[in-house]
Amino acid sequence: MKTNVILQLILKDWRLQSRMIILLTLAGAAALAFLPIGGKAIVIGTVFFFVAMMFCACLLPMQNIVNERKKQTLPFIMSLPVSSARYGAAKLISTTGMFLTSWLALLGAALFMILVRHTVPNGAIPMGMILMGFPLIGFCLVTGAALIGESEGWATGALAITNSSYWLVWFILVSHVPSLMQNSSSPVAVWSPAVFKILSVEFGIILLTLGLTMFLQSRKRNFI
Amino acid sequence: MNDYAIELSGVCKSYRFFNLQNIALRLQRGTTMGLIGPNGAGKSTTIRILMGLVHQDRGEVNVLGHCMPQEQVDAKWDIGFASDDMRLYETMTLGWHINFMKSMYPSWDDAYAHLLLKRFGLRAEQKIKGISHGQRVKAALLLVFARRPKLLVLDEPTTGLDPVARHEILRELTSVMVDEGRSVLFSSHNTQDVEQISDQITFIDRGRIIDSMDKEIYLDRWRRLRLEVPDGVALPRLPGVIGIQKTGRLAVAIANAFESHLPNAYENTGARVHAVENMTLEEIFVANVEHSREEVNA
Numbered sequence: 001m002k003t004n005v006i007l008q009l010i011l012k013d014w015r016l017q018s019r020m021i022i023l024l025t026l027a028g029a030a031a032l033a034f035l036p037i038g039g040k041a042i043v044i045g046t047v048f049f050f051v052a053m054m055f056c057a058c059l060l061p062m063q064n065i066v067n068e069r070k071k072q073t074l075p076f077i078m079s080l081p082v083s084s085a086r087y088g089a090a091k092l093i094s095t096t097g098m099f100l101t102s103w104l105a106l107l108g109a110a111l112f113m114i115l116v117r118h119t120v121p122n123g124a125i126p127m128g129m130i131l132m133g134f135p136l137i138g139f140c141l142v143t144g145a146a147l148i149g150e151s152e153g154w155a156t157g158a159l160a161i162t163n164s165s166y167w168l169v170w171f172i173l174v175s176h177v178p179s180l181m182q183n184s185s186s187p188v189a190v191w192s193p194a195v196f197k198i199l200s201v202e203f204g205i206i207l208l209t210l211g212l213t214m215f216l217q218s219r220k221r222n223f224i
Numbered sequence: 225m226n227d228y229a230i231e232l233s234g235v236c237k238s239y240r241f242f243n244l245q246n247i248a249l250r251l252q253r254g255t256t257m258g259l260i261g262p263n264g265a266g267k268s269t270t271i272r273i274l275m276g277l278v279h280q281d282r283g284e285v286n287v288l289g290h291c292m293p294q295e296q297v298d299a300k301w302d303i304g305f306a307s308d309d310m311r312l313y314e315t316m317t318l319g320w321h322i323n324f325m326k327s328m329y330p331s332w333d334d335a336y337a338h339l340l341l342k343r344f345g346l347r348a349e350q351k352i353k354g355i356s357h358g359q360r361v362k363a364a365l366l367l368v369f370a371r372r373p374k375l376l377v378l379d380e381p382t383t384g385l386d387p388v389a390r391h392e393i394l395r396e397l398t399s400v401m402v403d404e405g406r407s408v409l410f411s412s413h414n415t416q417d418v419e420q421i422s423d424q425i426t427f428i429d430r431g432r433i434i435d436s437m438d439k440e441i442y443l444d445r446w447r448r449l450r451l452e453v454p455d456g457v458a459l460p461r462l463p464g465v466i467g468i469q470k471t472g473r474l475a476v477a478i479a480n481a482f483e484s485h486l487p488n489a490y491e492n493t494g495a496r497v498h499a500v501e502n503m504t505l506e507e508i509f510v511a512n513v514e515h516s517r518e519e520v521n522a
Contacts, residue, residue: 005297015320016313041311072311076279076364079305080328093512221279 088217123186258418
């Protein structure tokens with residue numbers, strides 16, 4: 001009976017990257033411990049929380065995809081019964097799965113701090129959700145560039161663009177939707193149409209990036 | 225069932241500065257072929273095409289009865305591939321790699337893997353980053369051999385190894401080939417290694433196959449004739465002779481289709497035959513490449 005190679009490749013990636021994922025998730029969760037202190041500690045905790053998440057969004061595609069080519073372990077993997085399309089699918093599933101695990105754990109921890117520990121008002125939840133979409137989009141773009149571009153240069157370029165765009169996009173959003181900031185100190189979460197619209201666009205970009213990555217990967221003619 | 229483990233016909237692949245031209249290659253099941261060529265000749269490209277890693281622009285590629293690259297996943301279950309640019313995961317141990325391969329291949333031979341660990345002087349608990357280049361190559365080959373594949377495709381596996389490590393690997397490769405059903409394609413620019421283990425030899429240069437035949441026939445057909453040519457005697461290029469180098473009264477004729485009457489034929493022209501020598505595979509390779517390049521340039 002033949003083994004499910006894609007599953008084995010995904011498990012292999014999890015074994016290789018699990019330590020890094022756990023450490024970064026713990027770092028993000030530790031940053032949330034600043035929130036109950038109040039005052040400036042909330043800002044420091046929030047910044048470190050997002051830094052941990054962005055670090056994970058950058059590091060994971062570099063370690064899991066770019067390094068496989070750079071350190072020449074790709075010929076070893078491609079000697080296994082796998083095509084470039086299946087390899088791409090396995091990489092996309094494992095990398096996205098690992099990032100989402102960390103992302104969801106941190107989202108859960110943040111919601112716990114807000115809803116259960118009441119460290120910040122519930123009104124911060126919609127804004128926090130939008131902000132948490134940024135590293136997720138950045139991760140998808142870097143992952144796509146790493147997989148399709150097949151070089152450190154493409155991945156680093158995508159990294160530079162996404163990392164420098166976060167604050168610009170946030171500035172544009174806040175300028176066009178002032179209620180985002182105003183409602184963040186509200187005792188209840190305000191899920192306005194604008195919030196849903198922004199979250200939908202974020203979700204659309206994520207799906208488009210992942211879909212395009214899969215499509216382009218399956219059309220490759222030269223893989224090594 | 226197809227008689228050939230590998231069959232390439234009319235295979236072309238174009239890059240900006242390199243073209244693989246009309247490659248035709250057949251490896252009979254149960255035999256070993258040495259693919260010899262200088263650096264940049266197209267050995268690795270040919271191998272990548274037959275592994276489905278690079279798609280040919282034109283031509284047919286059939287490996288173990290599977291059309292490549294379309295059926296590469298099915299074909300690769302029975303192919304063991306190792307190349308000199310292949311690396312294992314540095315931060316993990318050899319034992320981790322063994323377990324990974326074991327989880328992948330139902331045909332994995334654990335007893336043989338342990339035997340190879342001993343023979344190659346490797347330890348399963350060693351991290352890959354802590355071992356030498358020679359040990360890394362042996363580790364990679366262990367992972368290939370213990371799968372018991374029907375076809376072994378080895379792209380310059382002995383490059384950069386010391387003589388002892390090369391000997392160990394070639395000895396193991398010879399024992400692996402005892403299984404008559406197993407076919408091997410072995411690429412190298414080291415003709416000694418190829419000569420030691422191959423049944424068939426294929427020479428490739430500048431993206432073209434320049435010759436391909438049974439090793440014994442090669443060694444039998446190629447000869448070097450050392451001649452003395454008296455003044456006034458013109459030395460003709462007789463049939464079967466591909467080149468003559470003359471230095472003063474002495475000349476060396478290289479024959480690629482030596483016949484027993486060739487020395488007499490030269491004697492009849494007025495030349496004296498001092499010696500008829502066998503050629504090593506390396507000498508045949510160099511003469512073949514030079515002759516092929518002369519023909520292309522002419």
